[in-house]
Amino acid sequence: MRNSQPDPRTSGQLRVDLGDRSYDIHVSPGLLARADDLIAASAGPGPRFIVTHPTVDRLHGGALREGMGSSPCQTLHVPSGERQKSVRRAAALWGALLAAGADRGAVLIAFGGGVIGDLAGFVAATYMRGVPFVQVPTTLLAQVDSSVGGKVAVNIPGAKNLVGAFYQPRLVLADPTLLKTLRARDYRAGLGEVVKHGAIADADLFSWLEANTRPLARRHPPAISHVVRRSCAIKADVVRADERESGLRAILNFGHTVGHALETTAGYGVLRHGEAVAIGMVAAARIAGLLGTCPPHVADRLVALLDALRLPTRIAHMPLSRILSAMRSDKKTLRGIPRFVLPREIGVVQPGCEVPAHIVETALLQLGAST
Ligand SMILES: NC(=O)c1ccc[n+]([C@@H]2O[C@H](COP(=O)([O-])OP(=O)(O)OC[C@H]3O[C@@H](n4cnc5c(N)ncnc54)[C@H](O)[C@@H]3O)[C@@H](O)[C@H]2O)c1
Numbered sequence: 001m002r003n004s005q006p007d008p009r010t011s012g013q014l015r016v017d018l019g020d021r022s023y024d025i026h027v028s029p030g031l032l033a034r035a036d037d038l039i040a041a042s043a044g045p046g047p048r049f050i051v052t053h054p055t056v057d058r059l060h061g062g063a064l065r066e067g068m069g070s071s072p073c074q075t076l077h078v079p080s081g082e083r084q085k086s087v088r089r090a091a092a093l094w095g096a097l098l099a100a101g102a103d104r105g106a107v108l109i110a111f112g113g114g115v116i117g118d119l120a121g122f123v124a125a126t127y128m129r130g131v132p133f134v135q136v137p138t139t140l141l142a143q144v145d146s147s148v149g150g151k152v153a154v155n156i157p158g159a160k161n162l163v164g165a166f167y168q169p170r171l172v173l174a175d176p177t178l179l180k181t182l183r184a185r186d187y188r189a190g191l192g193e194v195v196k197h198g199a200i201a202d203a204d205l206f207s208w209l210e211a212n213t214r215p216l217a218r219r220h221p222p223a224i225s226h227v228v229r230r231s232c233a234i235k236a237d238v239v240r241a242d243e244r245e246s247g248l249r250a251i252l253n254f255g256h257t258v259g260h261a262l263e264t265t266a267g268y269g270v271l272r273h274g275e276a277v278a279i280g281m282v283a284a285a286r287i288a289g290l291l292g293t294c295p296p297h298v299a300d301r302l303v304a305l306l307d308a309l310r311l312p313t314r315i316a317h318m319p320l321s322r323i324l325s326a327m328r329s330d331k332k333t334l335r336g337i338p339r340f341v342l343p344r345e346i347g348v349v350q351p352g353c354e355v356p357a358h359i360v361e362t363a364l365l366q367l368g369a370s371t
Pocket residue numbers: 053055056059080081082085112113114115116118138139140141142145146147148149150151152161178179180181182183186273
């Protein structure tokens with residue numbers, strides 16, 4: 001994969017090259033102070049609509065509005081929680097935009113975690129067949145993952161992210177200082193996706209994480225900036241090579257085949273997404289170990305790193321049969337046969353792997369699934 005320009009290790013600015021859908025990702029502390037100019041330059045001069053949760057607004061909305069200067073701006077509140085990623089909530093936002101007289105020049109600003117990003121992005125993709133939108137992610141998961149790549153969606157009963165689009169933002173503004181107020185569990189869950197990025201594409205990042213678990217646990221701003229930049233650079237490279245997930249982009253699903261099944265089995269909200277992905281990555285590494293396609297030290301290093309970051313690595317209180325049936329009914333499953341992204345070594349994975357059922361069962365039982 002090509003490296004993003006300029007060098008993402010040192011620069012706070014990256015570009016996702018997608019022809020006329022290209023956009024910049026800015027990662028730096030205090031960035032919101034420059035929001036007005038950055039948004040005007042990338043999304044146009046139209047009236048701005050900030051979509052956010054009341055809590056995020058209370059904590060950080062002032063800084064964002066201050067950064068917007070005198071530009072016209074309204075705030076639309078959405079309660080917290082995965083349930084808000086719904087057609088009903090999207091319809092309420094379409095209605096609020098219409099009532100406010102928003103036309104095709106209106107700029108939607110997603111100011112929150114992945115729930116707000118996916119929901120506001122979906123509304124932006126559909127309102128008047130598409131209005132510009134800007135991601136200002138406020139959770140670690142959103143800064144390292146969901147705000148980049150243009151997947152937007154809502155859930156329908158029984159099917160997460162089933163209704164959506166590929167719709168790229170015009171700009172991503174990631175300010176690591178916003179993460180100071182995040183609940184500890186939400187912060188840690190975001191680290192799960194950072195570990196994933198190292199495991200799929202960047203052995204140096206993985207080693208860096210192994211050596212820096214303490215500054216990360218303390219939310220040391222330079223440590224957070226580093227992982228957000230590296231993660232965005234990796235995701236930008238993958239998305240550039242395969243915007244609509246027809247091939248390479250599937251590597252981003254490392255840990256997600258089992259992870260999604262665990263989220264469904266536990267009941268949404270019980271396991272954080274990043275926690276489920278952490279266990280799912282260990283499962284994939286154990287499966288690859290059982291198949292003999294990956295040395296055992298890969299799973300051992302994953303477990304040690306995830307343990308040090310206080311992320312779960314074992315399945316607790318979940319029957320094997322329910323996990324397997326959730327995996328078969330996942331929307332990414334072809335003809336009821338789950339596909340896995342399997343590690344070959346740290347930093348290299350193989351997508352699209354079919355795995356014999358008895359191997360999957362053995363790995364899940366080894367990880368603690370009950371019979
Ligand atoms: N589009 C994609 O590519 C993609 C990728 C991964 C995940 N996702 C989606 O992301 C969602 C999960 O996102 P999430 O983990 O960010 O959860 P979230 O958006 O629900 O945010 C978690 C909690 O943190 C609070 N919060 C947000 N920012 C805060 C801050 N700075 N300080 C204090 N509290 C804050 C929120 O109010 C919420 O209660 C899921 O719906 C998932 O499907 C999408």
